[in-house]
Amino acid sequence: MFKKIVMLIILISASYAYERDFSFHKMQGDPDAPTLLVIGGVHGDEPGGYFAPVLMLKHYEIKKGSVYVVPNLNFDSLVEFRRGKYGDMNRKFADIKENDPDYRHVQRIKEIITLPEVAFVSNLHDGRGFYRHKWESAIFNPSAWGQSYIIDQQKIEDVEFGNLDEITAKMEAILNKDLHENHHTFNVKNTETKEVDEAMQKSLTYFAVTNLKPAIAVETSKNITELDLKVIYQLRSFEALMQVMGIEYSTNLELTREAVQASLADYGSLKLNDKFTIELSDSKFSTRFVPMKKGDNKIDFSHPLGTLVSRGDHYDIHIGHLRVGALYPQYFDFNCEIKGAKLIIDGVEKYVQFGDIVDVKKDFKVLAQDGIRVNVIGFVTKDKTSQDGITIKKSDIIERFAMDNKNKTFRIEFYDENNFCGMIGVKFQ
Ligand SMILES: [Zn+2]
Incomplete structure (x- = not known):
């Protein structure tokens, strides 16, 4: 034994x-x-x-x-x-x-x-x-x-x-x-x-x-x-x-x-499980509540020297020897069928795949999908569990929830009950 x-x-x-x-x-x-x-x-x-x-x-x-x-x-x-x-x-x-x-x-x-x-x-x-x-x-x-x-x-x-x-x-x-x-x-x-x-x-x-x-x-x-x-x-x-x-x-x-x-100085981007993207050059040092799987995660850096270093409760994000960020995971199951969502961006309807980051000039609205809960991180609604069907502009979102140092990029996350489906980034001009 x-x-x-x-x-x-x-x-x-x-x-x-x-x-x-x-x-x-x-x-x-x-x-x-x-x-x-x-x-x-x-x-x-x-x-x-x-x-x-x-x-x-x-x-x-x-x-x-x-x-x-x-x-x-x-x-x-x-x-x-x-x-x-x-x-x-x-x-x-x-x-x-x-x-x-x-x-x-x-x-x-x-x-x-x-x-x-x-x-x-x-x-x-x-x-x-x-x-x-x-x-x-x-x-x-x-x-x-x-x-x-x-x-x-x-x-x-x-x-x-x-x-x-x-x-x-x-x-x-x-x-x-x-x-x-x-x-x-x-x-x-x-x-x-x-x-x-x-x-x-x-x-x-x-x-x-x-x-x-x-x-x-x-x-x-x-x-x-x-x-x-x-x-x-x-x-x-x-x-x-x-x-x-x-x-x-x-x-x-x-x-x-x-x-x-x-x-x-261009560190490129980090994509997790084809569903969640961090643009590393501009991102805040720590990215919190990152949906990940308990088991194997698919990790794609666009930079050839990109890698994650496990530190117990979080991962350090490395470009070669340079520690360029930290990622704090939150674990979810990923049993979700949908691969993207329709958004109205500045008045124009567009299908966006999860993991993509889209430019927004003025405002956006996420169109509803059956059984899918939408959460715009940093946007507060009192009586609505899913934040679809609402036209949202930059000033509606609490700035400190931005992903980047310039406070321009925000996360929209999609869930099917307790399963994480994916995120879309909206980058205000
Ligand atoms: Zn040598």
Whole structure:
């Protein structure tokens, strides 16, 4: 009996420990050009390395060739802003025990790296100091890693894009033409992994190289503290690498600090069970009485680094390591057939699906449905249990019940007896 209990505990704790999988995205253009694989977040405390891929996915369109992106390889670690929650993942590519919590992720990324179409691998980091070929100071020296392109060896013979030294020299020349500060210079660092660097023989790039996949690490510097600057250097390195490989792209992001800061501050939205939406960039820090199921909930972030962290009575809402909000659930059954409702918005009838947020200029009215109770959160009626059939304007709703800091967005919730059906957000202009 005791043995059985122990087994069960191990299974439960294991499923918690391994809960966050990385995501894998493909951006594909005309197949008549090579495929680049970009990997972010092997180290969880290197935000330049995991926010840059998010902006690649959001702002770039690949016209010729393909770019595969894993933004969050070591997701559990980056949520906690730790290099490696279960030890250094980037030292587990030579061998790894099956009971290692990183095992599943390391095996899966190895499969992706060795996909036949992958022609080049770029692994993104934020390293210490500023790499220099000769010792200048404690921050600028040959054992630093920041602002460098790391190669394990000069070249891989007889492999397309195997000339790692030439490719990174071209990238270095492109990047150094335009630096925010003079000391942000990029340099190529050859770790001569096979001959001299035993630790690096266990790394992701060396695994790739030994499987005849050309690979580099792109390091921005931990000593550059502004995230947007690190991301700009990562994105410019990404553009330089695509240029060298003959991958054609377009982008709607200008690489200015203002534009990159604005994009980084956009946390997107969180959708629960396809029925309840929070727009994260503007939302109040805490969202209370959020209808959720006792069991499994479907959780969709539009941001690739979005995740919930369970804190007992509530969840913290994370974008990577950033805690951007808190969500306090209220548990309901969800046995309800309807998927949306008809509203009169500024005099025009419209069917709105649950989970959608609609713009309202002046007022709205929810049309009645049989057996469905409507509750406009923050709108008080004395003698009516369902708040359908009433024209409501912004000043009719108590402001502090707004979902957002600008007090513009309010919740309409729909119930079938004790079952939650869904919510519609109304956003006043
Ligand atoms: Zn790193």
